Amino acid sequence: MNRRKFFKNGSLFAIGATLLNPFEGKANELDFDTLKKNKKAKNIIVIVSDGMSIGTLNMADIYLNRKTGIGSNWIQLYKDNKVTRALMDMASASSIVTDSAAASSSWGSGFRVKNGSLNVGVNGEEYIPIWQKFKKAGKMAGCVTTVPITHATPAGFCIASKSRNSQESIAEMYLDLKFDIMMGGGNNYFSSDSRKDKRDMYQKFSKNGFSVVKNKSEMLACDNSKPILGVFYNDGLTLFQRQRKQ
Numbered sequence: 001m002n003r004r005k006f007f008k009n010g011s012l013f014a015i016g017a018t019l020l021n022p023f024e025g026k027a028n029e030l031d032f033d034t035l036k037k038n039k040k041a042k043n044i045i046v047i048v049s050d051g052m053s054i055g056t057l058n059m060a061d062i063y064l065n066r067k068t069g070i071g072s073n074w075i076q077l078y079k080d081n082k083v084t085r086a087l088m089d090m091a092s093a094s095s096i097v098t099d100s101a102a103a104s105s106s107w108g109s110g111f112r113v114k115n116g117s118l119n120v121g122v123n124g125e126e127y128i129p130i131w132q133k134f135k136k137a138g139k140m141a142g143c144v145t146t147v148p149i150t151h152a153t154p155a156g157f158c159i160a161s162k163s164r165n166s167q168e169s170i171a172e173m174y175l176d177l178k179f180d181i182m183m184g185g186g187n188n189y190f191s192s193d194s195r196k197d198k199r200d201m202y203q204k205f206s207k208n209g210f211s212v213v214k215n216k217s218e219m220l221a222c223d224n225s226k227p228i229l230g231v232f233y234n235d236g237l238t239l240f241q242r243q244r245k246q
Contacts, residue, residue, distance in 0.1 A: 090103045118155050135179065172201070175208055202231075
């Protein structure tokens with residue numbers, strides 16, 4: 001897209017205001033916090049868009065406004081004051097560039113860690129991530145992702161490991177933790193055909209009381225009274241694979 005034409009055809013004032021503060025607008029017209037302050041959340045859903053920032057939301061909103069005349073649902077929620085926002089420092093303890101492991105760990109356990117590690121502090125101390133805390137409190141907990149479920153981003157909410165690359169070991173940790181639902185890619189770390197130690201993790205999960213599913217049909221037909229392990233591709237799922245996987 002031609003940048004000069006893009007800005008020329010749009011409202012510079014509106015765009016500038018959005019870039020400076022995308023959350024202003026109708027926010028002060030509603031008192032959402034007051035309406036909801038006495039209500040207790042039934043479920044907590046954490047949606048993680050790996051690598052996304054406020055700037056990404058701004059640009060998507062501007063693009064949709066120019067292309068369709070309607071902005072993004074995300075920014076509209078802020079404008080209507082239907083969500084509460086907060087910013088979090090997720091910087092790595094070892095680098096100016098934060099990797100997925102350090103970022104997800106700071107969110108998952110609340111502690112800053114070095115790049116490459118998952119909920120393991122700079123002195124080797126292990127922190128308990130939030131999903132384990134939920135399980136210990138008697139709550140149901142699970143993770144659904146488009147990347148391998150052993151990948152650093154989902155794993156940061158679930159386990160502690162010195163290395164994000166120990167994905168075969170992370171798969172074994174999930175067996176013992178027995179989260180209620182784990183779905184995504186990552187067959188390479190569960191299948192005996194791909195694992196270095198040739199262990200059949202699917203068999204072990206089944207023996208440990210899991211419903212193991214590998215496609216959409218099996219997922220819809222599975223016994224959801226048991227914890228579910230769903231692994232749908234060798235690595236991460238591309239958009240095409242997510243659409244066609246049956």
